[in-house]
Amino acid sequence: MDAPVLADMLDFVIAKYNYWGIAALMMIGLYAMIAKNNLVKKIIGMNIFQTAIILFFISIATKWDATIPIIIHGHGAHAHSIHAADYMNPLPHVLMLTAIVVSVATLGVALALAVGIFQRYETLEEDNILEQLKADESNLR
Amino acid sequence: MKRFAFIGVLLFGAVLLYSSFSFPPLGDPHAPANRHVSDDYIRDGMKETAVPNLVTAVLADYRGYDTMFEATVILAAGIACFFLLRRYRRKPAQHRLYRHIDTGVILIIEQGGKEPVDSKEFERIDYHWVPFDLVVNKAAGLMVPFLQLFALYVIFHGHHSPGGGFQGGVIFGATVILLAISRDLRSTTRLFPERTSAFLSSAGLFIYAGTGFACLLLGSNLLDYSALARLLAVDPVMARSHGILLVEIGVGMAVSAIMIWIYYNLASAGRYDEGL
Numbered sequence: 264m265d266a267p268v269l270a271d272m273l274d275f276v277i278a279k280y281n282y283w284g285i286a287a288l289m290m291i292g293l294y295a296m297i298a299k300n301n302l303v304k305k306i307i308g309m310n311i312f313q314t315a316i317i318l319f320f321i322s323i324a325t326k327w328d329a330t331i332p333i334i335i336h337g338h339g340a341h342a343h344s345i346h347a348a349d350y351m352n353p354l355p356h357v358l359m360l361t362a363i364v365v366s367v368a369t370l371g372v373a374l375a376l377a378v379g380i381f382q383r384y385e386t387l388e389e390d391n392i393l394e395q396l397k398a399d400e401s402n403l404r
Numbered sequence: 405m406k407r408f409a410f411i412g413v414l415l416f417g418a419v420l421l422y423s424s425f426s427f428p429p430l431g432d433p434h435a436p437a438n439r440h441v442s443d444d445y446i447r448d449g450m451k452e453t454a455v456p457n458l459v460t461a462v463l464a465d466y467r468g469y470d471t472m473f474e475a476t477v478i479l480a481a482g483i484a485c486f487f488l489l490r491r492y493r494r495k496p497a498q499h500r501l502y503r504h505i506d507t508g509v510i511l512i513i514e515q516g517g518k519e520p521v522d523s524k525e526f527e528r529i530d531y532h533w534v535p536f537d538l539v540v541n542k543a544a545g546l547m548v549p550f551l552q553l554f555a556l557y558v559i560f561h562g563h564h565s566p567g568g569g570f571q572g573g574v575i576f577g578a579t580v581i582l583l584a585i586s587r588d589l590r591s592t593t594r595l596f597p598e599r600t601s602a603f604l605s606s607a608g609l610f611i612y613a614g615t616g617f618a619c620l621l622l623g624s625n626l627l628d629y630s631a632l633a634r635l636l637a638v639d640p641v642m643a644r645s646h647g648i649l650l651v652e653i654g655v656g657m658a659v660s661a662i663m664i665w666i667y668y669n670l671a672s673a674g675r676y677d678e679g680l
Contacts, residue, residue, distance in 0.1 A: 278429030
């Protein structure tokens with residue numbers, strides 16, 4: 264392979280590798296949510312999925328040659344003009360700041376439900392819980 | 405089931421991979437996400453709010469509604485954990501463990517035996533016995549005040565450096581959780597009772613919403629902090645900066661108290677007796 268093609272491929276990988284990593288994380292999280300039997304493992308899968316989405320938003324906020332969205336020289340900044348290309352996009356950072364806290368809150372509620380289920384059924388394996396539920400139903404009839 | 409899940413996840417991944425080719429490249433300043441409103445935030449944010457940290461300005465001012473209801477969501481989560489798990493009836497314990505503080509001798513007191521409650525010489529330890537560790541105990545105790553000071557710095561310096569109510573609040577909550585992990589839940593709930601966490605979490609949200617309604621009462625829109633200029637005797641732009649600070653304090657209080665509250669309920673399964 265000659266050098267220009269290789270350089271093009273490298274440029275392509277550098278331009279897109281964040282999406283591929285995020286897609287891999289999303290797949291891991293989704294698989295854990297669907298296929299795992301243990302409820303805590305499902306919750307961990309949900310958290311991996313949320314982390315992937317947070318990384319996605321943060322990665323689209325980046326700009327090459329830009330710094331964090333804090334205006335340099337704070338209150339003296341009126342003297343020089345502010346260029347939007349010099350600072351990263353603050354909006355996804357704001358959205359994800361709140362999303363992180365909400366993901367912690369959903370994690371807390373999910374774990375509380377798991378604790379409640381464990382107290383009632385003394386297991387966190389989904390098939391065992393379903394068996395017990397079926398047994399309860401047939402006892403009622 | 406697992407095979408179907410695997411195939412489904414692979415299809416999902418293929419769709420994501422296919423769509424990634426039409427996404428803008430990483431770090432492109434002209435990507436659709438980095439234009440429109442974001443450019444205005446960067447150019448005018450400092451002029452309109454006097455807050456150099458644009459993330460704080462957008463969080464508490466431009467998107468104040470969003471953040472207020474985000475705080476409401478975590479309060480709801482804390483209350484949900486409380487209602488799901490909290491049990492006031494004590495489980496009858498088989499036996500309880502007490503340690504003689506000076507010698508380290510462990511007493512096992514069977515059900516119905518006389519317990520050395522309120523004794524200076526004995527302290528109760530958890531049923532799942534963990535050895536007393538002086539280093540962990542003292543190191544955690546020494547670190548906590550400095551960590552709490554740092555948490556307050558993160559909240560109050562959020563205008564000028566990375567930080568703000570959410571981050572500082574989580575650090576503050578983590579210090580109390582560190583105490584609970586390194587010692588035990590009972591001594592931590594004596595220092596920071598459940599009632600305090602419930603009160604602080606709702607008080608924090610009240611400060612946020614109260615700031616918003618104060619603006620409404622002063623004849624402006626909800627959460628339009630420039631209306632506070634008359635109360636604070638500053639110009640409207642500085643009033644925005646101070647309004648953001650008030651709101652961040654409220655968020656910090658609410659977040660730290662709710663983190664601690666959720667931890668208490670989860671660690672002890674709602675009994676506040678023995679836990680991690």
